[in-house]
Amino acid sequence: MSEDTADNSPESILMTAKRIIALGPICDSCLGRQFALLSTGLTNAERGRSIKTVLAMQASANDDRALLEELAPTFRPARLKLGIKEDEDLRCSVCLGEMAPKKLDIWAQKAAAALDGREYQTFVVGTRMSGLLAENEELLVADGGSTHAEPFKSELNREVGKRLSALTGKTVDLKSPDVVVHLNLDKEQAELQVASIFIRGRYKKLVRGIPQTRWPCRECRGRGCPRCNGTGRMYQESVDELIRPAVMQAAAAEDTVFHGAGREDIDARMLGTGRPFIVEAVRPLMRSIDLAKLEEEICLQAAGKVEVTGLAKADSSMVERLKEATFEKTYSALVRLGAEVSEEKLKSVLKDLEGSIDQRTPTRVSHRRADKLRVRKVHSAELIELKGNLARINIRGDSGLYIKELVSGDGGRTSPNLSEALKVDAIVEELDVIDVGGESDGTSSRNAEEDKR
Numbered sequence: 001m002s003e004d005t006a007d008n009s010p011e012s013i014l015m016t017a018k019r020i021i022a023l024g025p026i027c028d029s030c031l032g033r034q035f036a037l038l039s040t041g042l043t044n045a046e047r048g049r050s051i052k053t054v055l056a057m058q059a060s061a062n063d064d065r066a067l068l069e070e071l072a073p074t075f076r077p078a079r080l081k082l083g084i085k086e087d088e089d090l091r092c093s094v095c096l097g098e099m100a101p102k103k104l105d106i107w108a109q110k111a112a113a114a115l116d117g118r119e120y121q122t123f124v125v126g127t128r129m130s131g132l133l134a135e136n137e138e139l140l141v142a143d144g145g146s147t148h149a150e151p152f153k154s155e156l157n158r159e160v161g162k163r164l165s166a167l168t169g170k171t172v173d174l175k176s177p178d179v180v181v182h183l184n185l186d187k188e189q190a191e192l193q194v195a196s197i198f199i200r201g202r203y204k205k206l207v208r209g210i211p212q213t214r215w216p217c218r219e220c221r222g223r224g225c226p227r228c229n230g231t232g233r234m235y236q237e238s239v240d241e242l243i244r245p246a247v248m249q250a251a252a253a254e255d256t257v258f259h260g261a262g263r264e265d266i267d268a269r270m271l272g273t274g275r276p277f278i279v280e281a282v283r284p285l286m287r288s289i290d291l292a293k294l295e296e297e298i299c300l301q302a303a304g305k306v307e308v309t310g311l312a313k314a315d316s317s318m319v320e321r322l323k324e325a326t327f328e329k330t331y332s333a334l335v336r337l338g339a340e341v342s343e344e345k346l347k348s349v350l351k352d353l354e355g356s357i358d359q360r361t362p363t364r365v366s367h368r369r370a371d372k373l374r375v376r377k378v379h380s381a382e383l384i385e386l387k388g389n390l391a392r393i394n395i396r397g398d399s400g401l402y403i404k405e406l407v408s409g410d411g412g413r414t415s416p417n418l419s420e421a422l423k424v425d426a427i428v429e430e431l432d433v434i435d436v437g438g439e440s441d442g443t444s445s446r447n448a449e450e451d452k453r
């Protein structure tokens, strides 16, 4: 406690400052930064200059020529007192000139040039330290012994940020800036980290046979080989790739990433009101996008295959929520039965299927998913039409319910199942998702279940 009091006394600040100045030429900023935590409303340069002023006056009062000589390389009034005719300060041995006002201006200009032509409202400046400067800073703290210093990076970020803001008229946002400008001290370059923009909506997949996302060729992993005809892809189109060109164009982005709220099988259509998705435009040049026009453009370019609706701005946190959210889904399945059955029988069996279903990982996906037993609910199973041995059935179930297996039984891996209950073979010929909705966690689906009873 008494030590703390001593540390904060004016004598102690000046003693520490003297010790620091004796280490070598130091600019106003680097000296002031060692005491940054002791006052607000001043720049470090102002703090440093004030300390040098007091020290020089004290040296004059005490006839302390040695102190004046230590101050002289980086303090003109001390040089005048000593009769040294030199206008320029020596280069600072701590920041090597990075904190000189001219250098800060140059950094701001470099940053502005890097940002030129890019649409953004907010930014923040960050610093990638050089090893040399990091070492200088450590030595200064160790040998100078100030306990009130702020990091070099913080000052550089702030000072360049102020200047960049003045140059561009844009504002600093520490939390979620549109761009981060990294000052790379080793390369003397301003490097940009651009925040993605996120657009949410719902998509409909009007055709069968296309996956949701880009699917690199299994054989060549995207390089191109005979199996994929040199395209590097398993499928030549995907929902992702049908949406992508219009988004790339609207945002002048370098890439897009597609995030879906689950996915339908490749051979299933996605109809009804569509499936929620978020498309992320990576390193966009443009951030204000006419979403109505984009929607139109996507629908035009993907005509007959994919449609999007309800495009709206989103943010990165929504991607996680979208991925975690589970949705009940309604499917329309065209089922081929091994033999004709009566409508009455089929209806009663479907009614019995409502409730809990035990599903082991389906045979068709077991090569890429662990074999697990899942319990999923069938909320409703309804016969829409029966013609001979073809039945159209609408099934509403939990997220993750495998419909094809619910119908076929998958060799007993799904139980109960339609085929077993009817005692005839049953396979899904066509499958469409006709509704994705009612975002539900366990609680709400349980409630929904209770409502039905």
Ligand SMILES: [Zn+2]
Pocket: 026, 027, 028, 029, 030, 031, 092, 093, 094, 095, 096, 097, 098, 099
């Ligand atoms: Zn300096």
Ligand SMILES: [Zn+2]
Pocket: 217, 218, 219, 220, 221, 222, 223, 224, 225, 226, 227, 228, 229, 230, 231, 232, 233
């Ligand atoms: Zn290939």
